C-alpha cells in the first residue's frame with residue numbers, strides 16, 4: 001500500500017501529467033528531499049518512470065510519469081442487461097471489453113463476476129500491469145464506504161455486501177458505486193472536466209441519473225442518495241403519469257428512454273429512438289412533439305440543478321441518437337427559459353454520447369481512484 005505522500009504524488013501526476021521533482025515539491029509544498037525519497041520508492045515499485053529531459057534556461061529536468069503498466073483495473077457494470085466488463089490502465093485506457101448476461105441472484109451473480117474477472121484478466125495484452133482492484137456499478141444507492149448495495153430496484157437487492165464478498169473471492173479490493181457517481185468519478189479522473197472543482201453530470205438511459213462534484217469532491221448526501229433526479233416531480237398536473245416508484249409525474253416518466261418509446265407507441269410510431277429522431281427531422285408532428293416534450297422536461301430538471309448548486313458545467317450523457325436532435329435543442333431552450341438570467345456567467349452544457357460500456361469504464365475508474373488517490377485530496 002502507498003503512504004499519503006505517495007498518493008499525493010500519484011494524484012498530481014495522474015491529473016496533470018509528467019512533472020519534475022522540483023515541480024512536485026512546489027505543487028505539494030514538500031521539501032525536495034521528501035519528494036526525491038517518495039519518488040525513488042515509486043520508481044522502485046515500477047509505478048513511475050523517468051521520461052524526457054527538458055532543456056530550458058536552467059539545468060535539465062527529468063520528468064516523472066505514471067507508468068502505463070503500473071497497475072490495471074477491472075470495471076463491472078451491473079447497471080443493465082447485458083453486464084459490461086472492462087480492463088483499463090492507470091491512464092483510463094480500455095484494453096479488454098466483454099459482456100455477459102445479467103443475473104440478479106446474488107450467489108449466481110458473484111460466481112459470474114469471478115468468472116468474468118478471470119476471463120478478462122486472461123485476455124490482458126502484453127504490457128498491461130497487475131490487477132490492483134475492481135469497481136462495480138449499480139443502479140441504486142450504495143453505502144458511504146463503497147461496499148454495500150443499500151438498494152437497487154434493477155437487481156432487486158437490499159443491503160447486499162457485494163463489495164466485501166467479491167473481494168473475499170478474488171483477493172482484490174472492490175469498490176461499489178451508484179451509476180451516475182461512477183460516471184462522474186471517471187470524468188473527474190480521466191475526462192476533460194477533471195480540473196473543474198464544481199460540475200455535475202446527468203445521464204439518460206432506462207432511468208435518469210445525476211451526480212455532482214462540489215469543491216472537488218463527489219457529493220453523496222447524508223444517505224448516499226444525492227443527485228437522484230429520476231424521481232424528481234416535474235409534471236404536477238392531472239396528466240402526470242404514474243411512475244414505477246409509486247409516485248406520479250417523475251422526470252423519468254417524461255424523459256427517460258422507456259418514456260419516449262412509450263409515448264411513441266401510444267401515438268402509433270415505431271418503437272426505436274433512431275426512427276423517432278428521423279421522423280422528427282422530417283417534420284412528423286407526433287415525433288417532434290414527443291422529443292420536444294422529453295427534452296423540455298429534462299431541461300427543467302437541469303435548470304433546478306443550476307439554481308440549486310450553480311455548477312460550472314453540466315455534462316449530459318445521452319443515447320447517441322438523441323444528440324443533435326429535437327430533444328437536445330428543446331433541452332437547451334428549456335434551460336435558457338427556466339434559469340434565472342445572470343449577467344456575467346452561465347453554466348456550460350456539454351452533451352455527449354453514452355454507451356452501455358461507459359458504466360463499466362466508470363466502475364474501473366473507482367478502483368483507479370483508490371489506487372492513485374487513496375483517501376487523499378489535494
Ligand SMILES: [Zn+2]
Pocket residue numbers: 230231243244245246247250252
Ligand atoms: Zn418515480
